[in-house]
Amino acid sequence: MWVVYRKKERSIIGLTPNCDIDLDKETALRETVEGSRDAGDLKEYDAFQVTDTKLASQYMRAFPGKLVIAGTASHPKLSIRDPEISSLYITTDATNKHPVDGIPEIPADGASSVLLTIQKMDVRARPQTGAEDNDQLYFRIDHGIVRNASGKEAIRGIKLRRGKASIRLFSDTVKRVATLQIISADPNLQDSMIRIEFV
Numbered sequence: 001m002w003v004v005y006r007k008k009e010r011s012i013i014g015l016t017p018n019c020d021i022d023l024d025k026e027t028a029l030r031e032t033v034e035g036s037r038d039a040g041d042l043k044e045y046d047a048f049q050v051t052d053t054k055l056a057s058q059y060m061r062a063f064p065g066k067l068v069i070a071g072t073a074s075h076p077k078l079s080i081r082d083p084e085i086s087s088l089y090i091t092t093d094a095t096n097k098h099p100v101d102g103i104p105e106i107p108a109d110g111a112s113s114v115l116l117t118i119q120k121m122d123v124r125a126r127p128q129t130g131a132e133d134n135d136q137l138y139f140r141i142d143h144g145i146v147r148n149a150s151g152k153e154a155i156r157g158i159k160l161r162r163g164k165a166s167i168r169l170f171s172d173t174v175k176r177v178a179t180l181q182i183i184s185a186d187p188n189l190q191d192s193m194i195r196i197e198f199v
Contacts, residue, residue: 001056002028003069003078004047009132010069010076013045018056022049048076086128088137088182088192089119098197103177108198110173113151116194118182120163133163135184143178144198145170171198 002016002023014032016023023031029047033039050056055078059067062080071077093115094104106112120128120135138157139146147154149166158165169180175198183191 001050001059002032002047003050003059004029004032004045005069005076006044007046007073008044010073012063012067012069015060015063018053018060025049046076050078083188085123085188085190087121087123087190088184089121089125090182090192090194091117091119092194092196093117094196096199103195103197105197105199106171108171108173108175110171113147113168113170114196115149115166115168116180117166118158118160118164118192120160120189128163130162133160135160135186135189137165138183138185139167140181140183141169141178143172143174143176144180144196146180169196171196175199 001018002025003012004014005012013036016028016032025047029045030042033042033045050059058080059078065083066080068079068081069076070079092104094106096105097103098105104114106114118137120133122128136157136159139155145154147168147170149168151168151170155167158167169178177195177197179193179195181191181193
C-alpha cells in the first residue's frame with residue numbers, strides 16, 4: 001500500500017489498495033493525485049510504502065479522520081490519532097448585562113446592535129490563529145438580524161480569518177431573548193451559541 005501526501009502540509013490525500021502486488025511509486029503518485037480534488041502539480045506530492053499488511057489494514061480503517069503523518073520529512077511514518085477538537089469562543093462589546101445570568105442586553109428598538117467576536121480555540125483554550133484556521137461558519141438565529149461587522153450587510157455566515165471573525169447582531173422592536181447558534185460543517189469544530197436580550 002502506498003500513502004500519498006502533499007509534502008508542504010504533510011497532509012494525506014489518498015491510499016492505494018492494500019493488496020499482494022503493489023503499484024510502483026510513480027504510478028501510485030500519478031493515479032492518486034490525478035483522482036483528487038484540486039490536485040495541483042505532481043511535484044507537490046510524495047508517497048511512501050507500507051508493506052506490513054496488518055498495519056496497512058489498520059491505517060486504511062483510520063483514514064482519513066485519524067491517520068496523520070509523523071516522523072521527519074526524510075523519514076515519514078504514520079500514526080493513528082484522535083482528531084483535535086476545536087471550539088468557538090464568543091465575546092461581545094455589550095456594556096449592559098442581566099444581573100442574574102449575565103446575558104448581554106441591548107435596547108429593543110430595531111436599531112441597536114452588539115458586536116460579537118468569534119475566536120477558534122483548541123482543547124487547551126489556546127487561540128487557533130494558523131493559516132489553516134479559516135473555517136466557514138453558518139448562523140441560525142431566532143430573533144434579530146445578523147450583519148457583517150460594519151453593520152451594512154445582512155449575512156447568513158462568515159469565514160474565519162486565521163481563526164477569528166466579527167459580526168454584528170441588531171435587535172428587534174420586541175422585548176425578548178435572541179439565540180444565535182454558530183455552526184460549522186467540520187465535525188471537529190464544535191457548534192457554539194450565545195443569547196442576547198432585547199430590553
